[in-house]
Amino acid sequence: MERSEAESKLQATAAEFAATEIxxxxxxxxxxxxxxxxxxxxxxxxxxxxxxxxxEYGGGGLGITGNLVVREELYAADPGIAExxxxxxxxxxxxxxxxxxEQAERWVRPVTNGELITGAAMTEPRGGSDFANTQTRAVRxxxxxxxxxxxxxxxxxxxxxxxLVFARTEDTDPPxxxxxxxxxxxxxxxxxxxxxxxxxGPGAMSLGRLELDDARVPADALVGxxxxxxxxxxxxxxxxxxxxAASSIGAARGALDRTIEYISDREAFGDPxxxxxxxxxxxxxxxxxxxxxxxxxxxxxxxxxxxADLAEExxxxxxxxxELAEEVASDAIQLHGGYGLLDEYRVEEYLRWTKIAQIYDGxxxxxxxxIAESAIDE
Numbered sequence: 034m035e036r037s038e039a040e041s042k043l044q045a046t047a048a049e050f051a052a053t054e055i056x057x058x059x060x061x062x063x064x065x066x067x068x069x070x071x072x073x074x075x076x077x078x079x080x081x082x083x084x085x086x087x088x089e090y091g092g093g094g095l096g097i098t099g100n101l102v103v104r105e106e107l108y109a110a111d112p113g114i115a116e117x118x119x120x121x122x123x124x125x126x127x128x129x130x131x132x133x134x135e136q137a138e139r140w141v142r143p144v145t146n147g148e149l150i151t152g153a154a155m156t157e158p159r160g161g162s163d164f165a166n167t168q169t170r171a172v173r174x175x176x177x178x179x180x181x182x183x184x185x186x187x188x189x190x191x192x193x194x195x196x197l198v199f200a201r202t203e204d205t206d207p208p209x210x211x212x213x214x215x216x217x218x219x220x221x222x223x224x225x226x227x228x229x230x231x232x233x234g235p236g237a238m239s240l241g242r243l244e245l246d247d248a249r250v251p252a253d254a255l256v257g258x259x260x261x262x263x264x265x266x267x268x269x270x271x272x273x274x275x276x277x278a279a280s281s282i283g284a285a286r287g288a289l290d291r292t293i294e295y296i297s298d299r300e301a302f303g304d305p306x307x308x309x310x311x312x313x314x315x316x317x318x319x320x321x322x323x324x325x326x327x328x329x330x331x332x333x334x335x336x337x338x339x340x341a342d343l344a345e346e347x348x349x350x351x352x353x354x355x356e357l358a359e360e361v362a363s364d365a366i367q368l369h370g371g372y373g374l375l376d377e378y379r380v381e382e383y384l385r386w387t388k389i390a391q392i393y394d395g396x397x398x399x400x401x402x403x404i405a406e407s408a409i410d411e
Contacts (some may be wrong), residue, residue: 036102039095042101051110059111059237063376066236068192069114070150076118077147079292081107083122085272087129088110090137091145096232097334101279105327108283110291111379112386113235120188120238120251124153124197124351126272127214131257140195140216152193154184154243154355157374160234162399164199165209165263169245176252178202178215180223186393190241191228194219199262200247212262212277216254234389271344273339273394274351278330281354281390282323288358288383289319290366295369295378312368319361324351345407353402355390361388 035046056071062069076082084099086092093099100119107115128151129141143149155164169182180200189198198217205211217224225244232240257265293316296306301365306312333346362384366373373380391397 034373036098039093040098040102043080043095043099044083045082046229047106047312050076050081051106055107055110055114059114059379060376061112063236063382068239069117069237069337070132070192072114073118073121073150074147076107077080077121077145082118082147083145084328085126086122086125086141086145090129090141096338097275098180098331098338099218100272100276101331104276104279104285105286106270107142108280111235111237111287112280112284112383113237114282116188116235116238116386116389119276119280120152122145123188123193124151124195126269127153128216128256128388129198129365130268131214131261131265132216133253135253136216136256145304146353149194150189150192152187152189152196153189154187154196154198156186158183158242161240162396164266165207165212166210167199167201167212169198169200171202171215173202173215173252174249176274177249178252178255180215180217180248180250182245185264187228187241187243187395189239191226192239192241192244192276193226196226196243197256198243199266200245205260209263210260214261214262214265215250216256216257217245217248217250221248221250221364233385235386240289270394271347272334274347274400275330275337277333277390277394278326278347278350278354281351282327282330282388284386285319285323285354285358285361285384286392288380289316289323290318291378291380292365292368293299295372319357319364322357323361326350326357330354345404348395348400349365350399351390351395351403355387356397358390359384359387369411 080093081103084093088094125141125144129137171178171180195218201211201212202213203211207247223246226243229240299306330350365380372378
């Protein structure tokens with residue numbers, strides 16, 4: 034794919050950062066289940082956390098494609114640390130686009146500098162993909178909103194300095210029209226940030242649940258207009274799905290590169306494993322499929338940047354890339370044999386991460402529903 038000079042420079046920066054700052058410590062962070070806040074701060078200084086955020090708030094202003102080139106490089110190096118870096122600004126795109134200048138200056142700019150980490154809370158225990166039926170509730174009380182509810186599977190949930198929380202402010206028909214978004218600061222009374230300790234994803238990721246028990250936030254914590262929260266989230270969803278696709282491509286690329294290196298050195302029955310035709314054909318097929326889904330992902334990003342009205346293409350990219358990444362990572366373990374199950378060889382982490390890619394921002398089943406609606410029902 035042809036890239037602008039700025040995009041090419043950003044990609045080179047991301048690749049160098051991955052090689053020097055992520056690769057050497059990836060196993061250490063995985064074994065210690067440690068969120069790499071120091072690495073996140075360094076990545077922010079290089080412009081790797083905010084490529085798509087507006088330049089007026091310290092971002093790179095490179096649009097969706099900027100995020101894609103960064104993600105592909107970082108996830109190839111280590112999905113867990115990459116998730117910590119790219120997820121450090123969850124919610125900021127909505128705050129920058131929909132919030133006030135004061136909100137953006139207070140939260141978005143410090144994130145681009147690496148000073149703060151944010152999160153976004155949509156998923157609830159009783160309904161993952163059914164965002165329209167959000168049950169967390171925010172009630173206006175004078176100059177404040179009182180929020181009650183629970184959120185789960187929230188990236189950066191336990192460590193975020195602020196979380197963009199989506200809550201129902203009105204009972205409406207249809208229900209999605211009554212959802213609003215609020216910036217809830219860490220330390221707010223009644224706001225508890227808890228770790229999901231049983232999480233089996235990459236160790237560097239921080240995933241948690243949130244409890245809001247009469248948590249009071251000032252009225253100016255509301256982002257945009259009351260009732261606009263669902264639409265705010267949907268306006269970012271296509272870009273988010275492409276970001277997951279690019280992350281999946283990167284993870285698949287990383288698992289495949291490690292496998293090629295391993296089978297080139299490994300011998301079986303007197304010959305390098307890489308010389309066996311069945312293995313070579315398997316690698317060749319993955320190379321071809323990766324290039325195809327990469328083209329779809331980046332072409333769709335360009336279309337979105339030109340304000341094209343798309344739904345099925347981002348869904349296709351996310352579905353194909355995340356499913357392919359799982360196949361590649363699973364075969365990577367198989368071709369490593371028993372060593373593929375050891376964290377030292379890294380490939381098992383890629384497989385664990387691919388299941389996350391297939392679930393968040395819309396499961397693979399939801400992606401198929403979106404594609405089928407376009408193909409069959411229109």
